[in-house]
């Protein structure tokens with residue numbers, strides 16, 4: 093069955109689409125209705141980016157969740173949703189196909205309202221000479237409103253074709269006629285985009301990634317400011333979500349943006365005024381420190397299901413004790429963190445930092461700046477060489493710290509490559525980032541398991557000190573620690589091979605070609 | 619999914635009127651319903667304003683070379699679809715006879731409909747043929763309109779007998795009185811409770827009604843064009859009684 097949406101041009105009068113219908117059909121006016129759609133998505137638009145739409149549709153006092161996957165104009169799954177507040181997590185939908193589909197699409201991100209559109213809708217039946225309905229059309233006039241309702245912030249009109257089974261040919265002919273008349277075909281995601289724009293957050297507009305387009309000849313400090321501004325935006329939008337505790341990714345993205353900012357600042361010695369640079373490094377470091385405990389606990393809560401799966405069923409109650417302990421700690425840690433967010437010096441710094449980043453670079457920065465491209469190549473090359481040297485020195489007897497250090501350097505390299513990726517040929521830089529990412533995964537696994545094992549042991553000690561460590565919880569923790577030690581060693585055992593692949597001749601040639609500071613500048617835009 | 623058939627070997631007893639109205643009511647209640655107009659005369663199709671032919675005819679269909687779903691037409695009513703009639707359905711018996719397991723072919727053909735429909739309702743032509751046998755074997759329940767006459771009741775008994783002779787696992791027959799005319803003495807007598815119960819006939823009956831005759835002019839189900847009439851009320855009561863007799867798996871919450 094064909095379901096399609098067409099946009100009625102703004103300057104077209106009402107019912108102008110009538111003139112475009114194939115001949116031989118008559119039109120019967122059907123009932124009018126009102127639609128209220130509240131669109132739901134994750135903060136980083138996972139549904140929208142994949143072409144899916146989830147909307148809470150309110151009609152005649154009834155509420156239902158409608159799922160329109162892959163840009164189709166017809167709900168594939170529909171569930172009654174009597175609650176006034178929309179769901180935040182798929183699990184709230186119980187065991188249902190929709191819950192499963194959503195969980196897969198959203199992963200660890202929560203749903204939140206991202207736009208609201210209301211429409212007056214009028215149905216029209218298209219009849220053949222037997223007065224049999226052969227297609228239905230819906231003319232809709234949308235008004236986008238703020239999420240809380242309120243004033244109309246935009247409007248547009250659509251005409252939907254709702255094909256009927258067995259009458260595909262006619263629906264196709266109507267669609268053809270509309271297209272020939274230059275009417276744009278839409279998908280339900282376009283309606284989301286419209287509602288989201290009216291709500292002030294463009295659909296698909298956020299991703300955790302750094303996305304700045306730089307010019308090769310731009311002074312390095314001006315490029316750095318652009319990157320730091322982008323990171324500050326990320327910090328600010330994620331602070332809001334962290335405060336509301338919508339999901340754990342807000343704090344994660346917040347921390348990554350802090351870390352990236354600090355990482356870049358390290359490279360800017362002699363380019364930015366030293367007083368500002370030092371203050372920012374210190375303040376950002378403190379901010380990051382204020383979030384560390386909450387983040388660690390978030391990670392444990394995220395792992396809880398996995399822990400349960402990894403252990404025999406009888407240790408379930410032991411995991412419950414651990415989970416309750418972590419949840420309680422997290423509540424307190426969050427309070428401390430939010431107090432730090434709100435503290436005067438924090439607010440003052442963030443305001444100053446934005447002002448500094450937005451002022452014209454010429455005013456304050458060091459003269460004789462290198463160009464952004466030269467700067468990026470020099471830095472990336474230097475960090476890369478260091479990684480190759482340090483990595484080659486690691487053998488089976490090296491201490492864990494050596495791997496830890498190497499991991500930090502890889503992060504530094506990764507960030508630099510991502511900050512400046514717009515300056516390099518897209519294919520080359522993407523391949524290299526991919527290679528680096530795979531190597532990092534290995535280092536990350538080693539580190540992760542080491543830290544998890546260590547922290548679990550610390551919790552065990554805490555629980556024991558508070559006389560709140562039942563036998564089962566102790567057993568559960570011991571079993572988990574043992575598993576983590578095992579995985580840690582597995583990751584360690586793989587290190588040589590992974591490093592070999594990352595620093596191998598092939599890759600090394602690519603790094604050389606792209607970043608080394610001599611004349612081999614093939615393929616780089618001037 | 620459940621398969622229902624409206625069947626009576628006698629003609630003109632109200633099979634088609636019953637099939638169209640009950641299918642409409644089931645869909646109105648929320649079930650996804652497919653009505654298959656098996657009568658080459660195409661009365662159901664006519665009532666629903668659908669005059670499409672079956673491409674490739676009965677032959678392709680019986681031979682399984684045609685996807686049943688591709689032939690389906692939406693009616694004007696939500697969740698209510700029709701598989702239209704075709705003149706070639708006259709040859710059903712000959713075509714069925716040429717198939718392996720010729721008495722079970724229909725059920726086999728209908729299997730793929732299960733994803734799309736909750737109820738498949740068959741509007742059968744009169745007669746007691748190989749097609750009838752297929753239907754009697756395929757359907758989970760057989761709705762039988764009976765005009766309250768001795769002859770009509772006898773013909774139903776013949777059908778029951780036919781099943782026994784042909785080893786058809788006794789289908790779930792749901793006979794009810796159709797076209798009841800209170801002015802006729804025999805109708806009054808036969809529809810009396812004791813008589814009715816003794817014959818195993820449902821308590822809901824459909825009266826002889828000009829509103830039902832009007833279906834041919836309105837070309838729509840009675841509850842759709844005349845929802846507040848007695849006739850519509852009677853069909854609703856009949857559907858409720860039938861629905862409550864169906865196996866639990868088929869009832870919708």
Ligand SMILES: Nc1ncnc2c1ncn2[C@@H]1O[C@H](COP(=O)(O)OP(=O)(O)OP(=O)(O)O)[C@@H](O)[C@H]1O
Pocket residue numbers: 628629630631632633634635636657661742743744796797798824825826827828830831832833834
């Ligand atoms: N309850 C009723 N009251 C009045 N007229 C009726 C009633 N039921 C059916 N009719 C009319 O009687 C005629 C035969 O009805 P219908 O087509 O439903 O019977 P049928 O058993 O399907 O016939 P056939 O055996 O030819 O398929 C039609 O004209 C129909 O309008």
Ligand SMILES: [Mg+2]
Pocket residue numbers: 633634635657661742743
């Ligand atoms: Mg008939």
